[in-house]
Amino acid sequence: VQLVESGGGSAQAGGSLRLSCAASGLIFNSCMGWFRRSVGDTRVGIASTDGNGRTSYADSVKDRFTVSIDNADNTLYLQMSNLKLEDTGMYYCAARDYGCYAGSIGPQRDFSYWGQGTQVTVSA
Numbered sequence: 001v002q003l004v005e006s007g008g009g010s011a012q013a014g015g016s017l018r019l020s021c022a023a024s025g026l027i028f029n030s031c032m033g034w035f036r037r038s039v040g041d042t043r044v045g046i047a048s049t050d051g052n053g054r055t056s057y058a059d060s061v062k063d064r065f066t067v068s069i070d071n072a073d074n075t076l077y078l079q080m081s082n083l084k085l086e087d088t089g090m091y092y093c094a095a096r097d098y099g100c101y102a103g104s105i106g107p108q109r110d111f112s113y114w115g116q117g118t119q120v121t122v123s124a
Contacts, residue, residue, distance in 0.1 A: 001023070001024070001025040001026055001095060001112075001113040002023070002024045002025060003021055003022070003023050003093045003094070003095060003113055003114065003115035004021065004022045004093075004115060004116070005019060005020065005021050005091065005092070005093045005115040005116065005117060005118040006019070006020045006021075006022070006118060007019040007020045007118060008091060008118030008119045008120045009119075009120070009121070010120075010121045010122075010123065011083050011120075011121075011122055011123075012083075012122070012123055012124070013083055013084055013085055013122055013123065013124055014082060014083065015083050015122075016079070016080060016081045016082075016083065017080045017083065017120060018077060018078065018079050018080065019034065019077065019078040019080070019091055019093075019118060019120075020075055020076070020077055021034075021075065021076040021077075021078075021093030021115055022073075022074065022075050023074045023075065023076060023093075023095060024074065026074065026095055026097075026113075027097060028051060028071075029050050029051035029052055029099050030050060030051075030095055030096060030097060030098065030099070031048055031049070031050045031054075031095065031096050031098065031099050031100035031101075031106075031111075032048065032049060032050065032069060032076045032093065032094065032095045033045060033046070033047060033048030033049070033067070033076075033093075033094050033095070033100075033105055033111065034046040034047050034048075034067065034076075034078045034091055034092065034093060034094070035091070035092045035094055035108055035111075036087075036089040036090065036091050036092070036120075037089055037090045037092070037117075038086075038088060038089040039089070041089075042108075043092060043108050044058065045058055045105035045106065045107070045108065046058050046061055046065065046078070046091070046105075047061065047065055047067035047078060047105065048067065048100050048105040048106070049067045049068065049069055049076075049100060050069070050099045050100040051069065051071060051099075052099055052100075054099060054100040054101065054102050055067060055100070056100065056101070056103060056104055056105045057105075058105065060086070061080075061087075064080065064081050064082045064083075064084075065078060065079065065080050065081070066078070066079040066081075067079075076093060076095075078091070080120070083120075083122045084122060085122050085123070085124065086122075087120060087122050088120060088121050088122045089119075089120060090117040090118070090119050090120075091117060091118050091119075091120055092114055092115055092116075092117045093114070093115035094108065094111035094113065094114050094115070095111060095112070095113045096110060096111045096112045096113065097112065
């Protein structure tokens, strides 16, 4: 399994960015998600989704971020809107060999596969 993120960069507070994660080698309906690591923190789950419609978000990004999967090209997206300073961090794409939990992203230890990360920096 290979996960390759792209789309990170810099944006002003209130702006938008879209992250992409190109996946290869995953089985259909695998759970995929995004985690964020801010300076000095551990990785925290931001959003997850699978082909069965089980989608979850961290409370801090609900109503601002949208996660989606394009099954045609095996790509996971994270549309980030109304960005805040605290959204700054390294964003990692993650996946595992089974579907998502209902109502929860789950801990990072439940994800077996990880991308290299892409940096998002939000400024005032």
